Amino acid sequence: MAFSMTLLSRSVAEYGPKYKAIGEYNDISDIIRGIDYLPLTFNSSAPWPPSISKMYIQVRISQRNSTNPDDGYCWQRPEDISYPRPVQTSTTAPDLRGEVAAALAAASLVFNEENAYSNRLVDAAKTAYRFATETINKAPYSPGNHLIAQSGMNEK
Structure with missing residues (x-):
């Protein structure tokens, strides 16, 4: 989601007048507001400097x-699912955290005329970036390695 939001936000920041000209600016802005989900994956309101120890990375489990x-x-459909869907967290993955920071920062550009909202996105981006750069364990996010280790599954 973070990569998609980064790309979408950058396109609107760059070509906003073209989106307005074709009558799609409000729709695309509403889609980008879905970015509000990302700060919920970590404690973006932690006191500064934040002391974050994990990020929620995925809701699901699947075996090959x-x-x-x-x-x-x-x-x-999610509303028809009756099996357990555990939430997985990460204490590593600076690359994923960096992409979350980029998505939040890019979205702040789209909403730069809404000062309070844009500033809230910037603050969350700074928190995610600090979390990414100050992570002690620099192991990258990788569904093949990280999630298996996280859930204790062996797949060989």
Whole structure:
């Protein structure tokens, strides 16, 4: 989501007048407001300097070649899901945190005329960036390695 929001926000920051000319600016701005989800994945309101120890990275679990109900085997609407969907966290992944910071910063450019909202996005971006750069464990985010280690699964 972070990468998509970065790309979308940068396009609107760069080509905002063109979006307005074709009548799509309000719609695309509403989509970008979905960025409000990202600060919820870490404690973006922690006192400065923030002391963040983890980021929520994923809601789901799936096993390769699974025949049991999980997100890899069952493709259905979220409201129809009846199997457990654990929340996974990360204490590493500075690359993922950096992308979250970039997405929040890019979105702040789209909403620069809404000072309070834009500043809130900038503050959250600074927090995510500090979290990314001050992480002791610099292991990158990788579904093949990190999530397996996080959940204790072995896949060989």
